[in-house]
Amino acid sequence: NAGVTQTPKFQVLKTGQSMTLQCAQDMNHEYMSWYRQDPGMGLRLIHYSVGAGITDQGEVPNGYNVSRSTTEDFPLRLLSAAPSQTSVYFCASSYSSGEGEKLFFGSGTQLSVL
Amino acid sequence: GQQVMQIPQYQHVQEGEDFTTYCNSSTTLSNIQWYKQRPGGHPVFLIQLVKSGEVKKQKRLTFQFGEAKKNSSLHITATQTTDVGTYFCAGPRGSTLGRLYFGRGTQLTVWP
Numbered sequence: 216n217a218g219v220t221q222t223p224k225f226q227v228l229k230t231g232q233s234m235t236l237q238c239a240q241d242m243n244h245e246y247m248s249w250y251r252q253d254p255g256m257g258l259r260l261i262h263y264s265v266g267a268g269i270t271d272q273g274e275v276p277n278g279y280n281v282s283r284s285t286t287e288d289f290p291l292r293l294l295s296a297a298p299s300q301t302s303v304y305f306c307a308s309s310y311s312s313g314e315g316e317k318l319f320f321g322s323g324t325q326l327s328v329l
Numbered sequence: 330g331q332q333v334m335q336i337p338q339y340q341h342v343q344e345g346e347d348f349t350t351y352c353n354s355s356t357t358l359s360n361i362q363w364y365k366q367r368p369g370g371h372p373v374f375l376i377q378l379v380k381s382g383e384v385k386k387q388k389r390l391t392f393q394f395g396e397a398k399k400n401s402s403l404h405i406t407a408t409q410t411t412d413v414g415t416y417f418c419a420g421p422r423g424s425t426l427g428r429l430y431f432g433r434g435t436q437l438t439v440w441p
Contacts, residue, residue, distance in 0.1 A: 248428060255338065257417060257433035258372065273428060305371060317362060318419075318429060320371040 217241050221306050221321035228296040228328045236291040236324050238306030246309045246316065247289040248273070249281065251302040252323075258305065264289055296328045333420050335432030343440045348405040350435035352418035359421055361394055361401045362429065367414040375403075375416075408439050 222237045240247065248263035260273030264283040278300060280292040289308075293300060304324045309316040334353045342348050352361065360379045364372040376385055378394035378401060385392045391404045405412055415436045419429040 250431075255433065257335075258419075258431040260428055260430060263428045271428075274430070316421075316429075317374040317377060318364070318372070320373070322371050 219306055219308050219319050219321035221304075221324050223324060224322065225325050226327070228293075228326065230297060230328060232296050233292070233294050234296065235293075236304055236306070236326075238289045238291065238321060239287050240289075240308040240319070241287065242308060242310075242319065243286060244308035244310045244319070245286075246311075247283065248307050248309075248318070249279070249289070249291045250305045250307065251275065251300075252305060253302050261291065261304075298328045300326065301328045302326060333418060333430050333432045335418055335435060337435055338433060339436050339438070341438045341440065342408050344410060345407050348408050348412070348437055350403050350416050350418075350437075352401045352403075352432050354399045354420055357398045359398075361398075362419045363392060363401075363403055364417045364419060364431075365414050366417065366434070370414075372417060405437075408437070410439050410441055413437060413439050 219240045245266055249261040250258040252258050259275050261275055261279050262273055262281040264270045267283050267286050270281050283289050306321045307318040309318045332355050336351050360377055362377045363375040365375055366372045376392050381398050382396045383394040389406045393402045415434040417431050417434045419431045422430050
């Protein structure tokens, strides 16, 4: 199994450009989420989804859109990139085990906005 | 809102020394999880604690969940260079699954 696959691994954008970060999982997990990681700030939740067709905002949703049309895919869209969105982005999937969940992370996308 | 605070932010130890990182929540947590991220890598799940006062061990790593389920700790005995990385705690916000909130992490450096 591939687990959680993120593409691209690296991306450079100019301010105002748009792009989509792709995330796919092959574990049939119900839950998927996007995090951004900045130095000294840990992992901050952007958006999450509890199933196909259902999404909700996390801690830092502004400037990002998501959709979940299938269980496998959860793309993150930047509509108009800003330098403040320079970060490392991680997609994660998880399932409920009855007592909680554990996250499986993709390898990340390093995004620079100039 | 709920915050998950983690200290220290950095820890430098000599190989063989012990290491501890602490995690505190402003609210009671249904469970707490710990993740490790190697330099340049992605976070990897280590363990989940669910019960009040729970203690779990993984070789040289000992994880504790406080009696009030508001704090947790990770202790590494006799650190090795392979322990290098950033250790994160994470807790759920409310009862909704699918969203975990992470502490800022403790970056561990081990000198040989």
